[in-house]
Amino acid sequence: MMKRIRQFFHAVFANVAAEDRAFLEEKLNRGQQALFFGMSVPDQCHALRTAQTAISLAGNAEGKVDFPLLTRCALLHDIGRRDGEFGIFWKCFAVLFADLFPSQAQDYGDGAHGDGVLYRKMRVYYHHAEIGAAMLLREGFAAEAEIVRRHHKAPAEDDPPELRILRMADEMN
Ligand SMILES: [Fe+2]
Ligand SMILES: [Fe+2]
Secondary structure (H helix, E strand, O other): HHHHHHHHHHOOOOOOOOOHHHHHHHHHHHHHHHHHHOOOOHHHHHHHHHHHHHHHHHOOOOOOOOHHHHHHHHHHHHOOOOOOOHHHHHHHHHHHHHHHHHHHHHHHHHOOOOOOHHHHHHHHHHHHHHHHHHHHHOHHHHOOOOOOHHOOOOOOOOOOOHHHHHHHHHHOO
C-alpha cells in the first residue's frame, strides 16, 4: 500500500529535469529517445528512477552485466504505456480493478468482453510489456525488445542478469 501511495505522489509531482535530459541524450539514440518521450511525464520519471536504481543494483558486477543495455532497457521498459492512453486516473483505476477483481480485470485486458474502453485500458495494464517490445522490434532494437517483453513475466532459469536487475529496480520504483 505504501508503494502505491508513493507512486501516486511521484506521478502527481513528476517532471523531467535538465540533468535527466542530458542523461537520456547520453544513454539513448534518437529513435530510442522518441520512444521514451512517447510516455507520459510520470512514466518518464518512473523510468528514470528505475534506471538509476538498476545501475546502483548492478553495482560492481562489471563484466557480468551489460550496463548500457541494462540502462536502455530500464529507460524503455514501459514505453508500451503511451501518453494519453494510460493517464493517472486510468492507472489508479486499473490498479484497483486488478487488485479487487483480478480475474475479471484480466478478462477485460485479454479482450474477453469486446474492444471497448475497459479493454483498451486493461490491455495496456496487462500487456504493455509485449506492446513495448513490439514497438522496439519495429525500430530494430531486438536485444532491448526481448528484455522489455519479459519484464512482468515470472522469473525463469534463463533470465539474463539485465532482466533480473530490471525487475528488482522496477519493483522498487
Ligand atoms: Fe511495466
Ligand atoms: Fe515499470
